Amino acid sequence: MLFFAAVAAASPAAADGGLTFQIVGDTFSQPFTxxxxxxxxxxxxxxxxxxxxxxxxxxxNGGFGFDNSVAFNPAGGSAATTGxxxxxxxxxxxxxxxxxxxxxxxxESFVWDIDVxxxxxxxxxxxxxxxxxxxxxxxxxxxxxxxFQALGTDGSQFVITTFTPTPGVPEPASWAMMIAGVGxxxxxxxxxxxxxxxx
Numbered sequence: 001m002l003f004f005a006a007v008a009a010a011s012p013a014a015a016d017g018g019l020t021f022q023i024v025g026d027t028f029s030q031p032f033t034x035x036x037x038x039x040x041x042x043x044x045x046x047x048x049x050x051x052x053x054x055x056x057x058x059x060x061n062g063g064f065g066f067d068n069s070v071a072f073n074p075a076g077g078s079a080a081t082t083g084x085x086x087x088x089x090x091x092x093x094x095x096x097x098x099x100x101x102x103x104x105x106x107x108e109s110f111v112w113d114i115d116v117x118x119x120x121x122x123x124x125x126x127x128x129x130x131x132x133x134x135x136x137x138x139x140x141x142x143x144x145x146x147x148f149q150a151l152g153t154d155g156s157q158f159v160i161t162t163f164t165p166t167p168g169v170p171e172p173a174s175w176a177m178m179i180a181g182v183g184x185x186x187x188x189x190x191x192x193x194x195x196x197x198x199x
Contacts, residue, residue, distance in 0.1 A: 019136040023126030024155035027116035035109040046137030048098035058117035064093035065117025126155040
């Protein structure tokens, strides 16, 4: 079974987030699994992988790669459990994938089938994907960025190396500046209104 693991360490500036994702063995014959292992209670709201060259996702027979393919398919009811919101498919030969969730709680797992190939290789093992990158978005507004590192002789694991604000979510300092700006603008309007009333 392919099982991905990334354990994020707690940081004083941010709540902790954790995600487990390991690739051990053949990527064709086994399902992929990510698990929410957050110790801070956050839900996972997004997850993505970018494969190193020359690998890609083989989703159509006779397409990318040269062996039988496995189209993307959530498995075992995990899409409903985690509130998987999409996408429903990935293009043949895509080098990255990105998932979104609405209810991926601590202790839950999302399981899916898909094939990883290269143009010259029928069987790809987890250790060949070392150096691929990924991210996990958490409900606390943080994105855990990471890389696939060695795990045993034929595996790799996704390890979160840093946290950044999730793209599109303002940092706390930005929120403070926006609130202060709105307050100053409101104060200026109030003073202006008061001057007009006295005139």
